[in-house]
Amino acid sequence: MRLYPIAFLAVLAACFGAQTLALRMAGGRTVKSESNYFSSIARLQTGNREDARILMLGSSMTARLADRTKPIPGIVNLGCDGGSAVITLRAIDRGDLKAAPLVIVEANMLAFELEHRGKEIAESIGSDWFKLGTRIPNLSATARPTAFAYSKLLARNNTTASGSLPIDTKPHRLESAPVPELDPAASALVDELAGILKRLEERGSKVILLVLPPGIEPGTVQGDLPAVLAKRSGVLWWDLTEGLPKDAVGFTDGLHLDTESAGKVLSHVLYGVEGM
Amino acid sequence: MLFNSLPFLVLLAVTLPLYYLPLPARWSRVWQVLLLLGASAVFYAWEEPRLLILLGFSCVMNAVLVERIIHHQRDPQGAPAAKRWMIGGVIANLALLAFFKYAGILLGLLPHGVVPPEAVKWVKSIPLPIGISFYTFHALSLLIDVHRRHVSEETRERLGLQGAGRVSSMKDLSLYIIFFPQLVAGPIVKAKNFIDQIREKLWRDINWVQVRRYLITGYFLKIYVADNLAEQTAMLTIGPKALAETAPVQLMALLYGYGFQIFADFAGYSLIAIGLGIMFGYRLPENFDFPYLSRSITEFWRRWHLSLSAWLRDYLYIPLGGNRKGSGRTYLNLFLVMFLGGLWHGAEWKFALWGTLHGVFLAVERFLTRRRGKLEDQPASPLHAIAGWVYTFHAVTLLWLTFLMPDMASIGAFFKGLASAKLSIPGQPLFALAMYGGPVIAYHAWGWIKEHRPLSAARWQHPLVEASLHAMMVFLVLTNPGAPRGFIYFQF
Numbered sequence: 001m002r003l004y005p006i007a008f009l010a011v012l013a014a015c016f017g018a019q020t021l022a023l024r025m026a027g028g029r030t031v032k033s034e035s036n037y038f039s040s041i042a043r044l045q046t047g048n049r050e051d052a053r054i055l056m057l058g059s060s061m062t063a064r065l066a067d068r069t070k071p072i073p074g075i076v077n078l079g080c081d082g083g084s085a086v087i088t089l090r091a092i093d094r095g096d097l098k099a100a101p102l103v104i105v106e107a108n109m110l111a112f113e114l115e116h117r118g119k120e121i122a123e124s125i126g127s128d129w130f131k132l133g134t135r136i137p138n139l140s141a142t143a144r145p146t147a148f149a150y151s152k153l154l155a156r157n158n159t160t161a162s163g164s165l166p167i168d169t170k171p172h173r174l175e176s177a178p179v180p181e182l183d184p185a186a187s188a189l190v191d192e193l194a195g196i197l198k199r200l201e202e203r204g205s206k207v208i209l210l211v212l213p214p215g216i217e218p219g220t221v222q223g224d225l226p227a228v229l230a231k232r233s234g235v236l237w238w239d240l241t242e243g244l245p246k247d248a249v250g251f252t253d254g255l256h257l258d259t260e261s262a263g264k265v266l267s268h269v270l271y272g273v274e275g276m
Numbered sequence: 277m278l279f280n281s282l283p284f285l286v287l288l289a290v291t292l293p294l295y296y297l298p299l300p301a302r303w304s305r306v307w308q309v310l311l312l313l314g315a316s317a318v319f320y321a322w323e324e325p326r327l328l329i330l331l332g333f334s335c336v337m338n339a340v341l342v343e344r345i346i347h348h349q350r351d352p353q354g355a356p357a358a359k360r361w362m363i364g365g366v367i368a369n370l371a372l373l374a375f376f377k378y379a380g381i382l383l384g385l386l387p388h389g390v391v392p393p394e395a396v397k398w399v400k401s402i403p404l405p406i407g408i409s410f411y412t413f414h415a416l417s418l419l420i421d422v423h424r425r426h427v428s429e430e431t432r433e434r435l436g437l438q439g440a441g442r443v444s445s446m447k448d449l450s451l452y453i454i455f456f457p458q459l460v461a462g463p464i465v466k467a468k469n470f471i472d473q474i475r476e477k478l479w480r481d482i483n484w485v486q487v488r489r490y491l492i493t494g495y496f497l498k499i500y501v502a503d504n505l506a507e508q509t510a511m512l513t514i515g516p517k518a519l520a521e522t523a524p525v526q527l528m529a530l531l532y533g534y535g536f537q538i539f540a541d542f543a544g545y546s547l548i549a550i551g552l553g554i555m556f557g558y559r560l561p562e563n564f565d566f567p568y569l570s571r572s573i574t575e576f577w578r579r580w581h582l583s584l585s586a587w588l589r590d591y592l593y594i595p596l597g598g599n600r601k602g603s604g605r606t607y608l609n610l611f612l613v614m615f616l617g618g619l620w621h622g623a624e625w626k627f628a629l630w631g632t633l634h635g636v637f638l639a640v641e642r643f644l645t646r647r648r649g650k651l652e653d654q655p656a657s658p659l660h661a662i663a664g665w666v667y668t669f670h671a672v673t674l675l676w677l678t679f680l681m682p683d684m685a686s687i688g689a690f691f692k693g694l695a696s697a698k699l700s701i702p703g704q705p706l707f708a709l710a711m712y713g714g715p716v717i718a719y720h721a722w723g724w725i726k727e728h729r730p731l732s733a734a735r736w737q738h739p740l741v742e743a744s745l746h747a748m749m750v751f752l753v754l755t756n757p758g759a760p761r762g763f764i765y766f767q768f
Contacts, residue, residue: 034708
């Protein structure tokens, strides 16, 4: 009769013990889970524990920069698979996530918010179980046993952020060029984001709107919304595709950078913002 | 309210100790029934209190019908009247079900102008009351079992009470219909198997070994297996264009994943329901018997959703004549039962197609079996058994497509994708299938060992082994849950 509870508790403790050990050996975080949702939550929970120098917000395109490269102290990636930087910007504005001295906002997928993409991630931030996972690492999404296994599989191909892109553009402010017309929903989103970015800068963060390869198409909502936001908010703008040769970077699926290119892009960005 | 939600855990934590309060014997039974009724009402109406109106109406209506049947059966000349009340009650319950489930579709099929478009739109906008298919089946079982005198005499006396006694009988009837563990998604319990269990329950009689076995396994299947697989298999609903361009390996991996998901979701729910039933002193029927070990569709229906199969057999197949009216009628009965069983899931072409194809499979297998002699009487060679298993598993999982896909175009696109020559091996879905489908495979492997190597199985059933396994399952539920979702069978 007593054998069952003793054995149960002993094995449960052993499981948590093994998990804690694995978490320590992995440096407190796993790279990616097989679940896009939990990969995003994991990034947010672990990222929120750190005091970042540079915060990178965006979609899975931004997340790819962290998934395929080795972690760099002080650089926190809060990319949301299936979502956009709007999710994390709102969370930072509410106080559910921490800001950083420099916040790099991926511009490519901001328009995703018009389709409410990633709303399940947005709904989770600030929930009790999200906060619990942030406080107790063993219960966070990063400590999922399947995440350890999947990250181990991916890590075999990971690279260090190194190299650079053959471009000489730097972050700058968009000035005189005409402002494209946006529909009411997109315009309302721009107004909201401009307010958030303004408050972020008032609190001491510097903000850069970053366009990642393969870029954005002017004349579309996806392409025009970030540019309008940059002009309306006055934040720095950096389009990495300006002057970038077509074969300078490679993609796994036409949208997400391959491992080598992810390392190059990340390294180029970090070098470009050094000293900011 | 979901079994895997905080409000439910609070409800359970409050209800259980109150249920087993040490009251005098003559009050204990009444208190327990009333408390369960209250808890079941809270459970059912948590998201939408208005649903209680229909449920309450069903309880009152069926209590009156039962009393009328028993009343007329007490009269030696009353058999025809009792039968009329029973048939009337069956029609009334089915009419309620038909209205909420099928009226919108049926009205839409009528020629334009027969029914005002606003009326059709209004009817279609009425949401399907959760669990209506299940509690209607309970009501039908109640009326038929009472009429057939399948409940004990003591119970008949109690249910047939008049005057002030009606309150007592209505309590018991209502508990049978709305008992929360099985209210919204089964297992479907026959009246004769439940109502006779309504008596005083004692804390010391709870079989905690069974409770922990059912609850831990149920929550593991639901939270770790089904909810995690759901995120992956959602890729199958990306739309026909993208489906047709997806690599065959990925499509099959996701299809297998859905087969495992729907099993884990439904079996998990059933196991939780049974475990909760035991906690409150009620024995609910098993609903699954390692269904993916089946070597034929016939066998599959002896292992999958057992309570529905038993219900359809006793209340539809046998009254239709079963296999006693010749082979042609047997095939027709098999087909009809499966067709109606498909429609029970919903009045959509895809459920009708699912039921139809299962009916065809059953009829064809029956035909082939008659020619070769009973399958059960012939020891299957290993090759025959493997071939049967491969055929059955793939037939069943391919038919699950009708549950998952929204339209024919998507199903067509799935097969188009299968036929493509794309050779890419998708890491993510295969990894997920291994991690979350693995336990389902292990579960069925255990079932095979129990059936074919019972002595070996007995050696493994040691408290240490069970405790270790349960601890690992609890660990995975706590640290590796899927994103919370409702149960698949709630939609029926």
